[in-house]
Amino acid sequence: xARILALTSRLPWPPxxxxxxxxxxxxxAMAGRxxxxxxxxxxxxxxxxxxxxxxxTLHDVHVFPIPGEQSRVAMxxxxxxxxxxxxxFIACKYSSRPLRDALRRLALQAxxxxxxxLPLFAHVDCIPAGVPVVLNAxxxxxxxxxxxxxxxxxxxxxxxxxxxxxxxxxxxRWACQRADAVLACSxxxxxxxxxxxxxxxxxxxxxxxxxxxxxxxxxxPGAPSRMVFVGQMGWFPNRDGVAWFMRDVLPRIxxxxxxxxxxxxxxxxxxxxxxxxxxxxxxAGFVPDLRPVVHDAAxxxxxxxxxxxxxLKVLEAMALGKxxxxxxxxxxxxxxxxxxxxxYADQPQAFADAVVSLMExxxxxxxxxxxxxxxAERHYGWEAIGRHLLARYDELLPGxx
Numbered sequence: 001x002a003r004i005l006a007l008t009s010r011l012p013w014p015p016x017x018x019x020x021x022x023x024x025x026x027x028x029a030m031a032g033r034x035x036x037x038x039x040x041x042x043x044x045x046x047x048x049x050x051x052x053x054x055x056x057t058l059h060d061v062h063v064f065p066i067p068g069e070q071s072r073v074a075m076x077x078x079x080x081x082x083x084x085x086x087x088x089f090i091a092c093k094y095s096s097r098p099l100r101d102a103l104r105r106l107a108l109q110a111x112x113x114x115x116x117x118l119p120l121f122a123h124v125d126c127i128p129a130g131v132p133v134v135l136n137a138x139x140x141x142x143x144x145x146x147x148x149x150x151x152x153x154x155x156x157x158x159x160x161x162x163x164x165x166x167x168x169x170x171x172x173r174w175a176c177q178r179a180d181a182v183l184a185c186s187x188x189x190x191x192x193x194x195x196x197x198x199x200x201x202x203x204x205x206x207x208x209x210x211x212x213x214x215x216x217x218x219x220x221p222g223a224p225s226r227m228v229f230v231g232q233m234g235w236f237p238n239r240d241g242v243a244w245f246m247r248d249v250l251p252r253i254x255x256x257x258x259x260x261x262x263x264x265x266x267x268x269x270x271x272x273x274x275x276x277x278x279x280x281x282x283x284a285g286f287v288p289d290l291r292p293v294v295h296d297a298a299x300x301x302x303x304x305x306x307x308x309x310x311x312l313k314v315l316e317a318m319a320l321g322k323x324x325x326x327x328x329x330x331x332x333x334x335x336x337x338x339x340x341x342x343x344y345a346d347q348p349q350a351f352a353d354a355v356v357s358l359m360e361x362x363x364x365x366x367x368x369x370x371x372x373x374x375x376a377e378r379h380y381g382w383e384a385i386g387r388h389l390l391a392r393y394d395e396l397l398p399g400x401x
Contacts (some may be wrong), residue, residue, distance in 0.1 A: 002034045003399045005110040007103070009094060009117040011046040011063065013054040017232060017266075018312040019138060020068070022207050023116050026136065028057055029386025030114070030393070035059045037110075039102055041066045041094060048118035052208075064099045079160075088168040090141070091122040100126055107131060110354075111397055121175040132396040135179040136205075139307065140192045147306035148236045169196075176200050177333040179395060183389070186333025203392050206333075207384040209315040216373055225259045227360055228297035230290055230313045232266035237307035239271060241330070245303035245351075246274050246281065252352035254280055257359060263297065265290050294320055298365065299358050302330035303351065304389030318376040323365035327352045335379050341371040 004095045008023050015024035030036050037060045049063045050057070068075035075093075082089025103126040107113060115121050127133055145168050149161035173197065175195035176182050183205045184190035190202045229245070231238040242264060251274075253260045260280055264271070268283040287293055295301065300322040302314055307329060314331050317324055324331070324342040336342040343358065345351035357366040 002033045002111040002393075003109055004030050004036045004112050004114055004393075005106050006030070006036055006038050006101075006114040007055075007099075007116060007120045007123070008038065008040040009040045009120055010066075011040050011049060011053060012116075013049070014047045018207075018235075019117075020137060021312045022136075025208060025382045025386065026114075026116070026183075026205070026389055029382075029389050031057050031059075032386065033390055034393075034397075037106060038062070039099060039106070040063070041096070041099070044069055062102050064096050066094065066098055068093045081217060082164060082167075083160075085121045087122050088164050088171050090119045090164075090168065091171060094119050094122070099123065103127075112393065115179075118175055119358065121178070122171075124175075124178060130348075132180040133184065134393075135175055136183045136397070137176075137189065137193060138185060140172070140189050142172050144237070144307060148240075151240055151306070154197060181392065183392070185325060188333045205389050206380065206385060206394065207312045207315060208385040209312065209319045209376055211319055211377060211381050214291065214316050214319035216369065220362065221298045222296040223261065224298045224362065225257050226261045226263060226297040227253075227299045227301045227355060228263045228265060228294055229301050229303070230265045230294065230316070231311075233264075233268050233271045237304050238266070240306055241302075241304035241327075242271060244305055245301065246277060248348040248352045249303065249355075250274075250277060251357055252349055254273045254354070256356045260302075260359075263293065265293055291320065292315075294322060297322070298362075299355050300324045301351075301355065302326035304330035307332070315376060315380050318372040318380070321369040321373040323358050323368040325351060325358065327336065327351070335375050336372065341368060341375050343368070353367070 006027055012020045012023035015021045025221055036058050038058050039062045042063045049061055068078050078089055078092040100123055110131055113131060113133045115289045117138055118141050121135055124133055126244055142165055146165045152158040152161055175197040176193055179200055182193055182200055182202045184193055184202055185207050187204050190204050229242060230346045235240045239267050250262055262280060263282045263284055265284045265287050267286055273281045300317040304327055308321040314334055326342055326344055327346050328344060338344040343354040345354045
């Protein structure tokens with residue numbers, strides 16, 4: 001049994017959002033064979049670190065506040081250092097002396113250190129020489145930031161973000177080169193990360209889904225004209241994609257199906273429903289169990305125009321056996337085939353037509369959902385993914401198996 005020290009940028013409990021789901025299931029896989037100590041930042045809206053189900057999985061847990069969420073002065077300082085300092089803003093945001101002190105102390109006893117998310121790699125100088133370090137890359141972050149800067153409507157924010165892209169790319173290259181191994185969510189991401197650091201081993205450890213907890217309903221959807229999207233609006237690709245869908249796609253659907261309804265599940269602060277569409281949109285907010293809401297909908301939509309990695313909520317929709325209409329980016333890196341296990345569309349009219357066709361052809365919609373579930377079973381069960389992760393770590397931990 002090896003001693004693994006893991007760092008996360010937010011508490012991965014309860015694992016309700018995409019970032020948390022990947023973080024938690026990889027930690028759980030590690031803890032099944034090794035002794036895992038977690039150092040985690042905690043957002044104001046995260047769960048409790050003393051939950052017995054959470055604590056019983058891990059050897060020890062140390063939690064730290066995110067400085068920028070506790071003080072406007074700290075956030076302003078991170079913004080300034082992101083401009084003038086060596087590291088980009090997203091790394092400066094997680095600057096914490098208490099975390100660094102704990103990391104230095106605990107790393108002396110660690111056999112491997114697992115950095116979950118790129119910004120935390122700014123603390124790698126706390127790790128003694130000879131201790132392997134692994135970067136779990138949820139996204140190709142500079143690519144995601146470049147797209148966000150492109151579409152940011154606020155002029156000053158757009159200038160700041162655009163000015164961060166090159167700095168973030170350099171930081172991401174340095175981190176990948178410094179790491180002993182990098183974990184990518186998809187082969188698309190792996191190709192780009194290998195370009196940044198050709199000498200660093202980059203392995204694809206995909207996102208997954210709990211196949212037992214997420215099963216098809218076995219009955220037709222309760223609302224044959226309803227579409228559903230799952231994702232919180234605090235993540236830029238979700239907000240941008242849903243805004244695009246409501247502005248450019250939904251009116252085309254309503255023109256063909258006057259009873260159409262679009263349900264957004266997840267925190268929706270900052271999302272404005274276009275005038276005239278209010279009766280066709282329901283902002284459900286946080287839902288403790290999203291499965292009944294998804295089961296009731298006729299079509300699961302993924303209208304994302306930015307992002308990298310793989311969307312865990314898409315994998316959940318696949319496991320639930322839902323017919324999916326997605327953009328190319330929305331399901332990038334996921335094994336879905338157009339016309340067989342999903343429908344793909346990148347233009348507003350094509351997206352609207354695909355949705356309406358599935359509403360009007362329930363047998364076709366059902367067949368897409370059946371095949372999506374089969375793909376989830378073949379490729380995305382967390383248990384198989386956990387075994388793949390442990391095999392990669394065994395290469396860095398001689399004798400760990």
